[in-house]
Amino acid sequence: MTSITGFIAAVPTANRDAFIRHAALAAEAFLDHGLSAAVEGWGEDVPPGKVTSFPQSVLAEPEESIVFSFYSWPDKATMDKGFQAAMSDPRVDPEKNPMPFDGKRVIWGNFEPVLELGAQQPGGFFDGYVIAIPRDAREAFASFARNCDPIFMEHGAVWCVETWETDLPEGELTDFRRAVAAKPDEAVVFSWVQWPDRAARDAGNARIFEDPRFGEFECPFDMTRMIYGGFAPVVQAPAPA
Numbered sequence: 001m002t003s004i005t006g007f008i009a010a011v012p013t014a015n016r017d018a019f020i021r022h023a024a025l026a027a028e029a030f031l032d033h034g035l036s037a038a039v040e041g042w043g044e045d046v047p048p049g050k051v052t053s054f055p056q057s058v059l060a061e062p063e064e065s066i067v068f069s070f071y072s073w074p075d076k077a078t079m080d081k082g083f084q085a086a087m088s089d090p091r092v093d094p095e096k097n098p099m100p101f102d103g104k105r106v107i108w109g110n111f112e113p114v115l116e117l118g119a120q121q122p123g124g125f126f127d128g129y130v131i132a133i134p135r136d137a138r139e140a141f142a143s144f145a146r147n148c149d150p151i152f153m154e155h156g157a158v159w160c161v162e163t164w165e166t167d168l169p170e171g172e173l174t175d176f177r178r179a180v181a182a183k184p185d186e187a188v189v190f191s192w193v194q195w196p197d198r199a200a201r202d203a204g205n206a207r208i209f210e211d212p213r214f215g216e217f218e219c220p221f222d223m224t225r226m227i228y229g230g231f232a233p234v235v236q237a238p239a240p241a
Contacts, residue, residue, distance in 0.1 A: 005079065005111075015100040019100050030086050039236055068231045076166070118160060124195055133189055138187070149162070151211055
């Protein structure tokens, strides 16, 4: 089964170009060690939130932007082997490819797909989501996604992916569980929706919020703790066909 590694980071906005160079070089290295694809998204519409939010999740400062990223691997064995091999690759070595951000506040974890509709397109615009959900509600969540995600596609989305946690390391400062104030009996969902561009995303989301069908489905998670935002892809490796 495909394995997904998800990341959230706070990057000084002034370091945008340096981040793109850093991320592109690192992705190139991981591709050589078995990675299927990488997407790095730069935050362009990331609300502050009242209970939880992307900025709060990585202790972002006012002059920092949020990065939402994911690596796709063919399977867990390839992922484990690839990460180990990449650690000795100079393109991943922080001394040779310095991180233009605070690595101590990066959130990362591993996930497995629950649902995928459509396929990645070049460019576009992404909505990213992280959700806390009861561990025993996985099938309820899958059913909810099977009902809701096709509506996103009807309103213009080109790719919807829902993933469920498999391994979430506990961080010293930040981590996925703290990002959504997850309770001991809750798992974390990491998801994204790709749109052709930001205009299509804004128009599509406006139509979705007015779609009466959403009121027909019981939501199996606490929406007040869901974190979300809009991101422009700055690295897509390899470039999608």
